[in-house]
Amino acid sequence: MSIPEYVSDKIVELGSLELQGGEVISPLELAYQTYGELSPSKDNAILVCHALSGDAHAAGTLRGEVKEKDKNGWWHDYIGPDKAIDTNKYFVICSNVIGGCMGSSGPKSINPKTGAPYQSTFPFVSISDMVNAQKKLIDHLEIEKLFCVVGGSMGGMQALQWSVSYPESLIKCIVIASTSQHSAQQIAFNEVGRMAIERDPNWNNGMYGDNPPRNGLALARMYSHITYLSDEIMRQRFGRNPPKGSISNTDFDVGSFLIHQGKSFVDRFDANSYIYVTKALDHFSLGSDKELTKNLSGVKAEFLVIAFSSDWLYPPSQSREIVKSLEVNFAPVTFCEINTSNGHDAFLKYDKHQENVIRHFLSSRFRR
Amino acid sequence: MSIPEYVSDKIVELGSLELQGGEVISPLELAYQTYGELSPSKDNAILVCHALSGDAHAAGTLRGEVKEKDKNGWWHDYIGPDKAIDTNKYFVICSNVIGGCMGSSGPKSINPKTGAPYQSTFPFVSISDMVNAQKKLIDHLEIEKLFCVVGGSMGGMQALQWSVSYPESLIKCIVIASTSQHSAQQIAFNEVGRMAIERDPNWNNGMYGDNPPRNGLALARMYSHITYLSDEIMRQRFGRNPPKGSISNTDFDVGSFLIHQGKSFVDRFDANSYIYVTKALDHFSLGSDKELTKNLSGVKAEFLVIAFSSDWLYPPSQSREIVKSLEVNFAPVTFCEINTSNGHDAFLKYDKHQENVIRHFLSSRFRR
Numbered sequence: 001m002s003i004p005e006y007v008s009d010k011i012v013e014l015g016s017l018e019l020q021g022g023e024v025i026s027p028l029e030l031a032y033q034t035y036g037e038l039s040p041s042k043d044n045a046i047l048v049c050h051a052l053s054g055d056a057h058a059a060g061t062l063r064g065e066v067k068e069k070d071k072n073g074w075w076h077d078y079i080g081p082d083k084a085i086d087t088n089k090y091f092v093i094c095s096n097v098i099g100g101c102m103g104s105s106g107p108k109s110i111n112p113k114t115g116a117p118y119q120s121t122f123p124f125v126s127i128s129d130m131v132n133a134q135k136k137l138i139d140h141l142e143i144e145k146l147f148c149v150v151g152g153s154m155g156g157m158q159a160l161q162w163s164v165s166y167p168e169s170l171i172k173c174i175v176i177a178s179t180s181q182h183s184a185q186q187i188a189f190n191e192v193g194r195m196a197i198e199r200d201p202n203w204n205n206g207m208y209g210d211n212p213p214r215n216g217l218a219l220a221r222m223y224s225h226i227t228y229l230s231d232e233i234m235r236q237r238f239g240r241n242p243p244k245g246s247i248s249n250t251d252f253d254v255g256s257f258l259i260h261q262g263k264s265f266v267d268r269f270d271a272n273s274y275i276y277v278t279k280a281l282d283h284f285s286l287g288s289d290k291e292l293t294k295n296l297s298g299v300k301a302e303f304l305v306i307a308f309s310s311d312w313l314y315p316p317s318q319s320r321e322i323v324k325s326l327e328v329n330f331a332p333v334t335f336c337e338i339n340t341s342n343g344h345d346a347f348l349k350y351d352k353h354q355e356n357v358i359r360h361f362l363s364s365r366f367r368r
Numbered sequence: 369m370s371i372p373e374y375v376s377d378k379i380v381e382l383g384s385l386e387l388q389g390g391e392v393i394s395p396l397e398l399a400y401q402t403y404g405e406l407s408p409s410k411d412n413a414i415l416v417c418h419a420l421s422g423d424a425h426a427a428g429t430l431r432g433e434v435k436e437k438d439k440n441g442w443w444h445d446y447i448g449p450d451k452a453i454d455t456n457k458y459f460v461i462c463s464n465v466i467g468g469c470m471g472s473s474g475p476k477s478i479n480p481k482t483g484a485p486y487q488s489t490f491p492f493v494s495i496s497d498m499v500n501a502q503k504k505l506i507d508h509l510e511i512e513k514l515f516c517v518v519g520g521s522m523g524g525m526q527a528l529q530w531s532v533s534y535p536e537s538l539i540k541c542i543v544i545a546s547t548s549q550h551s552a553q554q555i556a557f558n559e560v561g562r563m564a565i566e567r568d569p570n571w572n573n574g575m576y577g578d579n580p581p582r583n584g585l586a587l588a589r590m591y592s593h594i595t596y597l598s599d600e601i602m603r604q605r606f607g608r609n610p611p612k613g614s615i616s617n618t619d620f621d622v623g624s625f626l627i628h629q630g631k632s633f634v635d636r637f638d639a640n641s642y643i644y645v646t647k648a649l650d651h652f653s654l655g656s657d658k659e660l661t662k663n664l665s666g667v668k669a670e671f672l673v674i675a676f677s678s679d680w681l682y683p684p685s686q687s688r689e690i691v692k693s694l695e696v697n698f699a700p701v702t703f704c705e706i707n708t709s710n711g712h713d714a715f716l717k718y719d720k721h722q723e724n725v726i727r728h729f730l731s732s733r734f735r736r
Contacts, residue, residue: 184622187623189594222560235551258560
């Protein structure tokens with residue numbers, strides 16, 4: 001079953017969602033896309049979870065609007081006919097996280113009590129809340145058990161949380177370039193990113209309307225982008241070269257690259273969502289060591305954990321912690337550390353080893 | 369010879385300095401401190417070079433002004449009677465770099481042509497220019513040959529540049545936690561730091577007078593501070609703890625720590641100087657590999673190179689590059705990688721291994 005020439009978001013209303021913090025999102029709206037066809041026995045569904053700045057458009061091509069080019073999904077290299085996640089075999093679902101700004105309920109949604117966008121009055125959402133919202137979508141699609149939940153970075157946290165929150169609802173789980181909880185360093189980068197936004201003169205306590213804190217958000221993104229790459233790949237790509245083109249205020253190629261990254265991010269992402277989603281990341285905590293082992297004691301899925309050698313933001317040691325705690329619980333787990341210079345961003349890029357290991361893991365028979 | 373109870377800056381006018389870029393600083397003023405006593409034969413002088421946010425106050429105690437506490441020098445642990453750099457034996461000099469904001473010629477100096485502070489009209493200065501200014505001070509003190517030039521981080525660059533620019537003027541050279549040139553990643557962190565300052569509404573192209581871009585400078589410092597620490601030390605010190613005290617706008621202890629760091633930095637440092645000095649860092653380039661070997665071919669000093677295992681901002685691999693190029697040139701060089709969790713900041717902290725290795729290197733007979 002091939003993906004149609006163009007894909008598009010579906011928006012579904014799913015009643016209400018009570019959040020971990022006690023507040024309620026109502027109506028709960030989720031934007032999602034699907035690729036491939038659900039089998040009559042509904043046993044071939046794979047849920048793909050996106051990272052901080054991702055969205056429901058994981059695969060296929062979105063038709064460009066005026067002046068904009070057609071756009072492939074963020075995991076186009078891995079999802080499609082005969083790809084690692086083969087849409088001839090699997091029914092693939094990807095939904096935008098709540099708290100985000102790409103169609104699902106979030107700070108840009110209308111608060112029915114006021115008729116105006118929530119902005120910073122939207123309630124705090126956790127990774128668990130994101131997963132609970134996805135579960136409502138899966139229920140809505142009348143899928144009792146997912147064949148697999150897969151995600152990288154924040155998507156990996158969601159996949160891991162699925163195995164904890166709904167152990168009976170997934171057969172396989174793939175956790176890529178992720179962690180069971182943020183370290184102080186990971187929190188620190190996000191904390192200062194949030195401060196960059198909140199100190200922007202346009203911030204207005206998050207009630208900035210059509211005048212968003214663009215500079216603050218761009219700064220947060222530019223710094224973060226450094227953490228997504230490795231020292232090695234930056235040497236290869238930019239070295240100490242002078243800036244390209246006419247961009248002023250920078251002495252180096254890497255500076256003009258980051259300026260471009262900041263600008264294009266601000267054009268598509270909401271500052272409040274950046275704060276909500278990074279807070280969800282920082283507060284996610286399945287613990288480490290014994291606490292993590294305890295939290296993973298009820299999992300039923302078979303796991304694949306992937307890490308990348310040059311990823312210093314989510315270093316392989318954090319993936320190994322998850323693997324160790326799964327092993328202590330006798331959960332079937334395969335660990336693969338891929339040697340690459342692409343840093344944290346490696347999970348988004350085409351890599352034949354990542355492709356193969358995902359393909360094989362999905363194809364192999366369940367061992368328990 | 370003990371250090372007097374209180375030390376203070378001397379300011380000296382040293383004529384004019386022609387910069388690498390062709391512009392001239394006139395008058396050239398340098399703020400400096402000295403500790404210990406110059407021997408009659410003037411063979412016991414050690415020049416200490418400071419890092420980005422350092423100053424001439426390397427050792428001894430500055431008397432606190434009203435409401436301010438007495439303040440020890442930034443390398444108080446290493447300079448003093450019977451310390452690694454023993455002021456009973458050595459005459460120690462430390463001067464503030466040009467382009468800085470702690471007494472030497474820089475953006476806060478008065479431009480004699482206008483009668484007003486230069487601010488961002490101050491000319492670009494390089495690490496070589498900083499070293500040339502220091503050479504004028506050493507000439508002024510009528511010291512023909514320094515026994516040693518030593519520095520960490522940017523101070524290490526200056527020490528290395530001394531051995532290249534004035535090979536006959538130093539016997540020993542100590543380069544700590546430094547590099548022969550910034551990588552793209554090191555440049556990237558500084559580039560975004562400069563953008564944070566330049567996007568602050570108070571920036572005014574650097575002509576901000578008494579209304580400096582405090583938020584931008586604080587953001588640059590907060591992000592940089594993450595790079596000065598290691599993942600490990602941040603786990604130990606902050607973990608995932610909630611913030612201490614009443615500081616708002618942060619969810620975590622590490623956030624309140626960084627807010628404090630940003631604030632105290634802005635209280636003492638000038639935003640223009642931050643831009644000038646980080647540009648000097650980014651543009652410093654003795655090259656790598658064969659180019660570095662060629663640039664180091666004329667050195668005459670004996671070298672000690674120190675790196676710290678958990679320093680990911682100036683990783684030990686960059687120190688090893690310097691060592692390798694020195695060895696190819698048959699320069700006497702001792703390399704010491706110290707195992708510590710203190711990250712890049714390790715060079716500033718008391719460490720008995722660093723103390724011993726510096727003491728031994730200074731005490732040992734020159735081998736050529």
